[in-house]
Every structure is written in C-alpha cells, then in structure tokens.
Amino acid sequence: MNGATPATHTPTDAEGRALEFLEKEAGPESVLENIQLYGLLGAILATALVFQFLTKGIFLTPENLFDLGKQVAILGVAAGGVTCVLIMGEFDISTGGAVAFIAAVLGALMIQRVDITSSVAATESVPGWIALPIGLGVALTMAVVTGFVITRLARQGFKTASFIVTLAGLIGYPALAILVLPNAAAPTPPYIGALGRGAVPGAIAAPVIILFAALAAFSLIRSVRSGRRTRGAAVPGLIVIGVVLFPLLLLCTSKGIPLMLVVCVAAVGILEIVTQMTVFGRHAYAVGGNRVDARLAGVNVTRTIKIGFLIMGFVYFLDGVLYLARLDAASPLIGRGLELQSIAAAAIGGVSLAGGRGRPYQALLGAFVIVGLANGFNLLNLPSLWQNVVTGIVLVAAVWFDVAVRNRVNQLVVE
C-alpha cells in the first residue's frame, strides 16, 4: 500500500444515519440476483419433477442420482473452470479436446499390459505417482502456452484472440489424443476405476453435509441480522440449501456420495474462493467489465488473463482423470462437445458470455440442468438427438430470461 491509510473517522449523528442508509438500502440489483437464482432453481426443480413423473419414480432413486452425480462431476469441473475465463470476457473452446489429450497421455503412460500366458496380474507400465504429475505438467504447459499466445496476440490489437487460439486447440488436441493413444480403449490401473465407482458412505457423508448446510444457513441468517443482506436476498440462498440437501441425503441413505462428485464440489469450492476472495478474482471481473478502465486503474490485464488460462490447465488435468475414472478405461475419443456443453452450463447458470458477471457455483448448477435433461432422456429411451434439441432450447430460454430481467431492472434503476 502506497501512501497513508485514511484516518479512522467517528461519524457524527447525521453522517451515521447517511451511512446506515448506504449500508442497508436494498437495491433492485438484489432483486435481480434473486430472480435469476429463482429461475435457475425453477429449472432444476421442474426438470427433476417432470422426469420423476415421466419415468414413474426412477429419476429420483439413489441409483440414478449416483450416476447423475458422476456425470455432473465432469461437466461441473469444466463449467466452473471455463467460468473463470468467461468472467474476463474470454473464451476457451478447446476444453473437450484438451481433456481428451490429457486422458490419452495418462492412458498411454498407465496402460495395463495383460500377459495372457502368465498367471501374473496386470501391471502398469508407468506407476501412477509418476504418470499423474506428468499429466498435470503437460496440462499446465498447454495452458501456459495458450495464455501466452492469446495475450501476445491481444497486445497486438487482435480482438478475438482467445477464441481463435482455443479453436486451434479444438481442432488439434483430439487428433493429438489419437496419435498418443491409438487404441480405442485401454485398461487403466484399478485405483482409477475405484475413483469412479467409489463413494463416501452415507454414515460419514450425511453428518458432514448436514453440518455444512447448517453452517451455510447460519451464516446467511447472521448476515441478515447484521444488515449485510436484506431478508429477501437470503431467501433464495436458503432454498438452494434445501434443494441441494434433499438429493444428497437421499444418496446417503443407500450408496453414499460419489467420490467424483466430492472431487467436483471441492474443485468448484476452490474456484469460488479464487474468484471471490483474491486479487486475481477482482481483477478478472474488472477485466471482463471494462478492460480499458481496469488497465488505467493499474490492473495487469495480461497477467490476469494468463492466470485465468492457467486455471484451465488444472481443469484439463482434473477432468482427464475423472473421465478415466468414469469409463474405467482410457480412450482418445472422450470429451467431444465438453467445451460447448461447459459454456452452455455456465450460460444457463447465469454467467455472462460478454464477461464481468457470474460465479463458478452458478455454472455447476447449470451443469445439473444439462446433465439432468440428458439423464432423463436416457431413462425415457428417447433418441439422444432430442436431448440436444431440448438442451439448445433451454440454453436460449435461460439467456433470454436473463437479459429480459436485466433490462427490466436497469429500467427501474434509471427511472
């Protein structure tokens, strides 16, 4: 900090009143936030209830929710990660290919050689404690190079640098994946499959979940008491807690919580901390909101964008591992469409593709909508083509709703 810290100031009565006004007045923006959250919750609840009815009760069974949780995990990590890039007004459309490439690298390293002539069990060529760090290293290198090229191009006045550079990745990475791992499906070490099948037993998970829900509800109520939030702003938060609590506890009654979902929630939690509580996060929102002003105010735009793509490197690696875990095998053909689905999940969750608005947890909620639709269509044995049609319609409807609400609120504010 350069210069003097402002002196502490004892407010006079009149000033105190003015301040109270400043702190407590509930602006229309909190209404906006609420309506968006309500919309999202409505979409999730409607999806769940409609499919519960159409599938005659299969949708909300622990078995199906367990499967759904695993699918959400992969899309949720990608959507939460790409949100960090979208916030800055940038794009990453290489996610699917990059994830396939990392999964192929890991698969090629860890391939199980099954010797039919001997009775010895399968052995892996490179042990996991070497293969996994190599995979992470490759993923981070890809991300650093991407960030470097994008910021270099952007500095020379190229407007859509991130779109073009990651488009190159979208084209190139899947091909690289096949070159690295030509086998259609290679078996992976047992501990990878264990991550996919594994679950935190209900007896352990349930108390933790209830504790977290209680803590979240308590901090919400306390923030209303202390005047940091209005009562109205706390209600959707409480409903989110309830909506999330129900399926999780249902899972706890039988199979437990999928390990993959735990990994996903932990990852999105870290992304929440990074975007909401750090200097990088603030600068990312500033870069997405008004790049020129951010630069004038002393924000290092180039470094901020590079960090954003570095986060994508961690996402490539984590999703690569999660794909291997879910399939219990390595295939170079995975990840198709993940890049667009993750952006769609973010948009449905209320993340602005123009930059400056949205949070990773919203993208995770959006992932629940997309995966819920896909899962429900599967259960109904409807052609998967229809599922894409409906997802497309939901995407447009969500963005339309978002823009309509936003314009309405802006009108209210401007008078």
Added chain:
Amino acid sequence: MRNIGKFYGHVEALRGVNLTLGKHEVLGLVGDNAAGKSTLMKVLAGVIPPTTGEVLIEGKDLHIKTPLEARLAGIETAHQHYALCGNLDVVANVCLGREARRPGILGRLGFIDKRVMREQTVASLHEFSGTIGSTLHRPTEMMSGGQRQAVTVVRVAAFAAKIVIMDEPTANLGARNAARVLDMIRMLRDRGCAVILISHRFNDIFEVTDRIQVLRTGQVAGVRRTTETSQEEIVSLMFGGADVSPRMVAAAE
C-alpha cells in the same frame, strides 16, 4: 514534465511541452478541443508513452511506462467519461488496482480484505463530504452519471498521492456536487498534493486554481497566475487570436 512530444504517425499531438507543478498547488489546464490536454495527461498517467521528453518527479526521471507504475509513483488520475467497471460495486471500483490484502500468509497468497477496503471507501466518502446517494454494494452500471462521476473522484482521493489529475471532473455534475468536487480539490491541495484540473468550466478553473496553463495545437500557449489574469486573456491564448469577441468568451464557458 520536460519537453514532452508525441507523434501519432505523422500527426504531431504534442510539441516540446513543459509543465511544472509544485506541492500545495492547483494547476488549471485549458485549451480548445484537440489542443493536447488529455494526451499530455495520459503521458503523465502512464497510459501512453511520449515520443520525446521525460517526466521528472522530485527531480527523478521515473520512466513511467504503465498506469500501474504511475500509480505506484503517486500519480492518481480521474479520467474523463467516468471510466469505471460497471459490473463492480462502489468499493471494488474505488479500490481497483489497490486492493487491500489480508494480513499474513493469506495476503501473500492474494487474498483480499473486504472489510479494510470498505473502510477506506467510507473514509474517502466522508472526505467527499457526503453520500453518493446509493449503496456501496450497487454495481456502478446501475447508478446515474453523476453518481458514477462521484465514484471516480472518490477513487483518486482514497489514496494519498503526490499528484492528482482530474480530467473534466465536474462535466456531468449538478451545481451542488460540482462544488463538492472543488472543495475536495482544495482539500487535496491542503494535504500537500499537486492537482491538475482540466475543465471547460472557466468558473471552476478561476475559483480553485493557482496557475493556469494554456495549450494550443500541442504547444504551450502561455502560463498565467490565476490572480493576475482574466478570462479574456486565457481565451485569447486558447484561440491564438489577438481580437477575441465576447461571443467566443461565452462559447468557452
């Protein structure tokens, strides 16, 4: 600032401009549109590099190349057209680029201290002697033009600086808030800041400045003590004509 020159291709925006500024001094910078006022201030604020010349602060050439370096050197700027991040709230905008960090290891890791930042913003608001008529947690894109301009002014005052540049700080403000901005310029001056005020409002310039520097087509047309000059003289310097009709004086206001 010594011998500042700036070319855009073959277009010469500034030619050999010198500008000196003392502590406890308010300098008015005036000139017709495209006279080079904003360009000169962008050089000082590190936004654009000069083609020639140097910026010396307390006798040292600081080689300022970026806005961040300028701010670290103690130069704060309120840019024209209320440049704010509309998606961020008041506190985030005031502290942008200067985020307070948590103490200890968390701060090293880049964690921000929201409470400290709010206190800084509130303290600066008090110095601005009033409210901005909105909550601190409202995104600035949801505020009126005047409110937003107030935020940009509060932003430069929040961090004690050596030099404060205000580019048309009163352009979008009503009379009452404009008066507050002028009060704040005086307050910054009393605190030891050097303030540069760019304004088309002659009343503001004459009310608050100690000296007035006039630019015309990228060159210094003259420097006058505010107490020893008149609006007519300044206007004739601005337009370069010896005979200045009263209508031009009116137009300049």
